[in-house]
Amino acid sequence: MDKEIALKLDGKIERLTNKTFKFDERIKEGWFSAVYFLKTKEIAEKKHPNNEVIMQFFQKENAVLCGTDEAIALIQTFADHPELLEIHSLKDGDQISPFETVLTIKGPYQAFGYLEGIIDGILSRRTSVATNVYNVVKAGRTSGKQKPIIFMGDRDDHYTQQAGDGYAAFIGGSTAQATHAMNEWWGKQGMGTMPHALIQLFEGDVVEAAKAYHDVYPEDNLMVLVDYNNDVITDALKVAREFGETLKGVRLDTSNNMVDKYFLRNQHIMGSFDPRGVNPELIYALRHALDKEGYQHVKIIASGGFTEEKIRKFEQLNVPVDLYGVGRSLLEIKVGFTGDSVVLNGKPESKFGRIYRPNPRLEQVAMTKK
DSSP states (O other), X not given: XXXXXOOEETTEEOOOOGGGOOOOGGGTTTTTXXXXXXXXXXXXXXXXXXXXXXXXXXXXXXXXXXXXXXXXXXXXXXXXXXXXXXXXXXXXXXXXXXXXXXXXXXXXXXXXXXXXXXXXHHHHHHHHHHHHHHHHHHHTTXXXXXXXXXXXXGGGSOGGGHHHHXXXXXXXXOXXXXXXXXXXGGTOOOOOOOOHHHHHHTTTOHHHHHHHHHHHOTTSOEEEEOOTTSOHHHHHHHHHHHHXXXXXXXXXXXXXXXXXXXXXXXXXXXXXXXXXXXXXXXXXHHHHHHHHTTOTTOEEEEESSOXXXXXXXXXXXXXXXXXXXXXXXXXXXXXXOEEEEEEETTEEOOSTTOOOOOOTTOEEXXXXXX
């Protein structure tokens, strides 16, 4: 694994380098660029080769920026004579405001202009994920204590996005990522315990599945999935009685269209809340059952349909969740970037309504000859 990775040192994040990224070589051929950019590149080369433009990139939300290092590496890799370009940029992890300029590129349009749409896409996706994770992490400390967040977005998008999304989740503040690929850019490993498929192999016997897991991975903290039989309290107590102090946590992932058997056995408590899925009343009951038998050390991990809003609600109610697993909601693209050429040959020149917006927070980035 490439050692040139992002590390949090002294509260700052070092820039990723060209070696981090695995770009498709067809970018150079214009395969991923809108055709009108390619035509403009050719026209500029033939009709106006001595131009110099400044292109700036912005978006319209309060957000956590991510994707700048990837965009800079893209320019370094595919622009013509990148050493002649002047680039200024904010850094991944910076909090940004609506319309704030986050990146500028100065140089001949034909040297880099065809990369505009790709840069927009990189910044939009990475910033969206980082911002979504940041907001979920923020929701996770509503009660005053920061609850860890595991990024579990591997099944919600194409696998080729995992490295970038995992890095963006790291920038946003997630505690861990589900796959090794999600950790590739920042040098960690994936984290996880057991899926429902493992329990299925043992015909629904959660204790036997947990024994097998512990036998094969004795160094792991034992975290057992307990919703397979839709009876989380019964199964959590079974594994707690079997493993005692060795059991570190239980995870419930009850589907949002299911009602746990605990409520079916105790129908007198129903009627004032939605009993489906992972809900506050189920977790209160699980915590009470574990504590009653002396298993106060067992942590509760909740996953399945969690969003920023749901986590904030749980925290406002002081629901005793110790860790949240979140996936799909973190991958929603909510931030869109725009690149605009706003200066031509040293003079303001841009689409009506767009102006050059210098940003004193930008730092110049050293570009080298390929």
